[in-house]
Amino acid sequence: MSENGVRDQEIPFASGWVAAPNAQLYWESSGKPEGVPVLYLHGGPGSSLGKGGYRKRHDAAKFWTIGMDQRGCGNSTPTVQDDLEHLAGNTTQALIEDIEIVRRHLGIEQWIVTGISWGSTLALAYALAHPQRVLGIALMAVTTTNRDEVDWITEGVGRIFPEAWHEFADASAARPGERVVEAYARRMAGPDREDARMAALSWDTWEAWHISFSTYWQPGPMFTDERLRMTFALLVSHYWANDAFLAGDEEILSRIHELDGIPGHLIHGRRDVSGPAITPWKLHQKWATSKLTIVEDEGHGGPTSVAALLAAVEEISDGPGIHQP
The missing domain is CATH 3.40.50.1820 (Alpha/Beta hydrolase fold, catalytic domain)
Structure with a gap:
């Protein structure tokens, strides 16, 4: 002790x-x-x-x-x-x-x-x-x-949560030919930090939905601390957009x-x-x-x-x- x-x-x-x-x-x-x-x-x-x-x-x-x-x-x-x-x-x-x-x-x-x-x-x-x-x-x-796993978790799994995914994809502000995950990675690493903050919030909302099938998890914010939310969303999108390097x-x-x-x-x-x-x-x-x-x-x-x-x-x-x- x-x-x-x-x-x-x-x-x-x-x-x-x-x-x-x-x-x-x-x-x-x-x-x-x-x-x-x-x-x-x-x-x-x-x-x-x-x-x-x-x-x-x-x-x-x-x-x-x-x-x-x-x-x-x-x-x-x-x-x-x-x-x-x-x-x-x-x-x-x-x-x-x-x-x-x-x-x-x-x-x-x-x-x-x-x-x-x-x-x-x-x-x-x-x-x-x-x-x-x-x-x-x-x-x-x-x-x-x-790539297959990342595309599934950012796009394919939207077949199970179509309402939440539609909001997530729409909020990505993806450019023509840009994957949803690439759009989020670009914005969260960009110079407009207010835009990055809003992107991180949308990312957090989507993450909370697709993980909600876990028996111990309830849909809702994954992070109530804004800095923790940005840290997570920025790094996840950075790695996922680059096929984990x-x-x-x-x-x-x-x-x-x-x-x-x-x-x-x-x-x-x-x-x-x-x-x-x-x-x-x-x-x-x-x-x-x-x-x-x-x-x-x-x-x-x-x-x-x-x-x-x-x-x-x-x-x-x-x-x-x-x-x-």
């Missing part, structure tokens, strides 16, 4: 910032430094670590849990809307190097990598770039952020076999209309050492999915060749 009576695993026992190109990256850790390291990659892009609920998930006597706010959001500085001149450098490749900067800063050789939603895309991209650093991978609400439309899927030998767990809700289960299913077909868990009554995450994620981390940690504290 800590001095204020809160369980140690409920608060970070350590936190700080580490320098990266054009950024100061915020990291925090909880649990046992001698334990099995577990990296948590948040969603978005731009959602940030938030209130740190992930810190309570893993056994603090067994695991050392590390979280980081991805560049441009959360406690990492500068926040993206205050640093538009460097927006072009906020890419998946930059985030992968940021993860390595944090790993080296903390003196970690290998870790279990976990991620949720966008965090699962980043986790897979990181593992493909640095497989020797990965003990295992556990993902929930699995995405690869390819991956080399090819199916880069992760076409290379996933390179992770054979690394245990992987793909956990996904059947009712996830924002990101249908076809994505983890395709990955599982080409990744020999992966396991696919479909949670029939949940959408984009939920308590059963979280429980499956925790069990996956435990299973990976009990595998051969992993040091136990």
Whole structure:
């Protein structure tokens, strides 16, 4: 127990910032430094670590849990809307190097990598770039952020929510030949900050609708704080409009076999209309050492999915060749 009576695993026992190109990256850790390291990659892009609920998930006597706010959001500085001149450098490749900067800063050789939603895309991209650093991978609400997935979540899913999508598309002010997501990305990164603010509000409204099939989510504003809303909307549209800055439309899927030998767990809700289960299913077909868990009554995450994620981390940690504290 800590001095204020809160369980140690409920608060970070350590936190700080580490320098990266054009950024100061915020990291925090909880649990046992001698334990099995577990990296948590948040969603978005731009959602940030938030209130740190992930810190309570893993056994603090067994695991050392590390979280980081991805560049441009959360406690990492500068926040993206205050640093538009460097927006072009906020890419998946930059985030992968940021993860390595944090790993080296903390003196970690290998870790279990976990991620949720966008965090699962980043986790897979990181593992493909640095497989020797990965003990295992556990993902929930699995995405690869390819063109097909982005077009579905910004246009195709409008077949389910036609009223909300019509408002979203109409508010995009897309130019002839411009995708809806490209219009939002252009406006939110543009010089007219009032226009950017209105675009972020429209984006927030749409996001709240298409995720509303999740059993624990109710339609309504995702962010009541205007700066948090802008951070999220600006980074999401930036990455989605650029196919997550991956080399090819199916880069992760076409290379996933390179992770054979690394245990992987793909956990996904059947009712996830924002990101249908076809994505983890395709990955599982080409990744020999992966396991696919479909949670029939949940959408984009939920308590059963979280429980499956925790069990996956435990299973990976009990595998051969992993040091136990």
